[in-house]
Amino acid sequence: MKFNLIKTDLKTNARVGELHTDHGVIETPIFMPVGTVGTVKAVHQRDVDHDISAQIILGNTYHLYLRPGTNLLQQAGGLHKFMNWQKPILTDSGGYQVFSLSANRKLTPEGAKFSSHIDGSKHLFTPENVVDIQRIIGADIMMALDECPPGDADFKYASKSLDLTMQWLKRGIAQFNQTQPLYGHQQTFFPIVQGCIYADLRKRAANQVAELQCEGNAIGGLSVGEPTEIMYEMTEVVNAILPTDKPRYLMGVGTPVNILEGISRGVDMFDCVMPTRNGRNGMLFTSEGIINIKNKKWENDFSPVDPNGVSFVDAFYTRAYLRHLFVSGELLGPQIASMHNLAFYLWLVKQARTKILEGSFESWKSQMVKNLAQRL
Amino acid sequence: MKFNLIKTDLKTNARVGELHTDHGVIETPIFMPVGTVGTVKAVHQRDVDHDISAQIILGNTYHLYLRPGTNLLQQAGGLHKFMNWQKPILTDSGGYQVFSLSANRKLTPEGAKFSSHIDGSKHLFTPENVVDIQRIIGADIMMALDECPPGDADFKYASKSLDLTMQWLKRGIAQFNQTQPLYGHQQTFFPIVQGCIYADLRKRAANQVAELQCEGNAIGGLSVGEPTEIMYEMTEVVNAILPTDKPRYLMGVGTPVNILEGISRGVDMFDCVMPTRNGRNGMLFTSEGIINIKNKKWENDFSPVDPNGVSFVDAFYTRAYLRHLFVSGELLGPQIASMHNLAFYLWLVKQARTKILEGSFESWKSQMVKNLAQRL
Numbered sequence: 002m003k004f005n006l007i008k009t010d011l012k013t014n015a016r017v018g019e020l021h022t023d024h025g026v027i028e029t030p031i032f033m034p035v036g037t038v039g040t041v042k043a044v045h046q047r048d049v050d051h052d053i054s055a056q057i058i059l060g061n062t063y064h065l066y067l068r069p070g071t072n073l074l075q076q077a078g079g080l081h082k083f084m085n086w087q088k089p090i091l092t093d094s095g096g097y098q099v100f101s102l103s104a105n106r107k108l109t110p111e112g113a114k115f116s117s118h119i120d121g122s123k124h125l126f127t128p129e130n131v132v133d134i135q136r137i138i139g140a141d142i143m144m145a146l147d148e149c150p151p152g153d154a155d156f157k158y159a160s161k162s163l164d165l166t167m168q169w170l171k172r173g174i175a176q177f178n179q180t181q182p183l184y185g186h187q188q189t190f191f192p193i194v195q196g197c198i199y200a201d202l203r204k205r206a207a208n209q210v211a212e213l214q215c216e217g218n219a220i221g222g223l224s225v226g227e228p229t230e231i232m233y234e235m236t237e238v239v240n241a242i243l244p245t246d247k248p249r250y251l252m253g254v255g256t257p258v259n260i261l262e263g264i265s266r267g268v269d270m271f272d273c274v275m276p277t278r279n280g281r282n283g284m285l286f287t288s289e290g291i292i293n294i295k296n297k298k299w300e301n302d303f304s305p306v307d308p309n310g311v312s313f314v315d316a317f318y319t320r321a322y323l324r325h326l327f328v329s330g331e332l333l334g335p336q337i338a339s340m341h342n343l344a345f346y347l348w349l350v351k352q353a354r355t356k357i358l359e360g361s362f363e364s365w366k367s368q369m370v371k372n373l374a375q376r377l
Numbered sequence: 378m379k380f381n382l383i384k385t386d387l388k389t390n391a392r393v394g395e396l397h398t399d400h401g402v403i404e405t406p407i408f409m410p411v412g413t414v415g416t417v418k419a420v421h422q423r424d425v426d427h428d429i430s431a432q433i434i435l436g437n438t439y440h441l442y443l444r445p446g447t448n449l450l451q452q453a454g455g456l457h458k459f460m461n462w463q464k465p466i467l468t469d470s471g472g473y474q475v476f477s478l479s480a481n482r483k484l485t486p487e488g489a490k491f492s493s494h495i496d497g498s499k500h501l502f503t504p505e506n507v508v509d510i511q512r513i514i515g516a517d518i519m520m521a522l523d524e525c526p527p528g529d530a531d532f533k534y535a536s537k538s539l540d541l542t543m544q545w546l547k548r549g550i551a552q553f554n555q556t557q558p559l560y561g562h563q564q565t566f567f568p569i570v571q572g573c574i575y576a577d578l579r580k581r582a583a584n585q586v587a588e589l590q591c592e593g594n595a596i597g598g599l600s601v602g603e604p605t606e607i608m609y610e611m612t613e614v615v616n617a618i619l620p621t622d623k624p625r626y627l628m629g630v631g632t633p634v635n636i637l638e639g640i641s642r643g644v645d646m647f648d649c650v651m652p653t654r655n656g657r658n659g660m661l662f663t664s665e666g667i668i669n670i671k672n673k674k675w676e677n678d679f680s681p682v683d684p685n686g687v688s689f690v691d692a693f694y695t696r697a698y699l700r701h702l703f704v705s706g707e708l709l710g711p712q713i714a715s716m717h718n719l720a721f722y723l724w725l726v727k728q729a730r731t732k733i734l735e736g737s738f739e740s741w742k743s744q745m746v747k748n749l750a751q752r753l
Binding site for chain 2: 039046047068069313321328
């Protein structure tokens, strides 16, 4: 994998780059739609590709490991073939879901024992086997196993947790170096900077991660309940240390505003379930602000879903019609809202990229942040 | 509306025709996807049009009347505009849903009183107001209000019910003749032949309906629990009487085999929720037989959903992947299965049309009926 840093903004730390993978080039900054279990919920791959213009999607190792499972994924020739997605895929390590979804999880130095949230069956993730699983999935970008402590973890716990994550990281890298891709395309491995809301821990972690000279680096354990300002502060602390010539991935973030603030602080890659999850609940993100399409006020609004929108759904359907679908519990409602939101997120990062290249990112961002926070 | 009967099969009663409406030509025999409440469930209008190649869809007056309601539909400029569907629409009269869905329904000579299945609110459908409602919906083809008795109704009940339906029909036609389209395109009105499973009643009804010289005629009250052979027999009895130069619509039918048998007996138009409803439950209709995609046997079948299928989903996704989506409860599963089934139904009637034109319908049908009934 090769990362070309094309431009760094003069007024902010925003960056424009190109990430080259065997499945194509990713233009950064980029948002990665979440395709949890091998599907971006409610959206055809064709539309993720051509309508939403996604350049890379994310798969969840925890979910894919449980269903369809590694046997089936290997028989299929990896996730790209299984789901028929030809562009890059990034997988997380499964650590986050072990902590957020599974019951009876138990952490030991060896790894994380957990019970499946589906059938209660018992499993173990280790720094080594999550590499093996991601080899089988065939992700272009693989993530290290980490512990993701809650947002309110105290310093002592956070410090101990970070030690564990860093030990696991070394084992993960060793496993990565000892193993090979299975399907003929290259894979790379990103370490994750943890450290909760403690700048000292974040610095320690970022320095250790920076030394590893991996092909890209991630910031994890943010957007887990801490105040937004703290999230931004931690991002700044970490990005001041991480190498500038490698892509930086802020995991699980966030709202459109969070993403612009992240870009402004030198982040190149984002993922979040928000556009799809909130979309399924009738919340639309637009360049003018947030719409709750279920509200009575849209009942007879026969204007387009989003006059500025770039998805075909934005011009094709009206707000009144979309509201009717949600009120009536029709599946097409979540389908439309998911496509709209994803296309909007991709539009937003592409706009940011253009503005950085043009040198007008900061002023554009200031205005957008105001717009985006409004409730329409 | 104009119907051109192009060819009648020599060996069966199958027909090929063209139905001209202000929203375009419908090539018969045709299947009409059901768009209950202004959406063909789980499928974008774009795909109903271009991928499934539907030529006309059906809307349910009962559902549309309750949600979004006539006020909103009128403000929108009718259902075509509300849902952005440019091709023809047929609406039923709401009678069937009053009997199948609503609680506390009560029949009087005036009409059908019923409570909404959504909120219990009280409503009245009359032969006149369902014409008014369908004027507001703007359907190209409107249906008369009828009583649809259960499949096991006795002769006495069936006869009395038929009397009511025929009285209502006269009032419906009068209302139709006294009212005008609201949106600049022509609308037509189909009477419905009832009579349950009693050939005498069916004949009486068909004769009365035939005399009215409407632009098309429907057969209702079949596929409601009676044996399949009786349904075919009643269709034969009625079609022997209905005018040959007008399209015939067999309401709510049915399986792919039912449709071929209906075509063979001179039916031109069909609608049914089966392709979408069964699709959402993982049942796929194919030219080789029926697939329950949830079955374990498809777990690692990496062949296309349907190698003979005409929807993009058939070649794009594999059976193993589709099964995985259903097992995981992912929305994309029902989306794919609905598109496949609808495209298959449209393919089937188009094939029938081609075979009738070629003079090979009967032998083709015999083979298809065998294939279609198989469980794969």
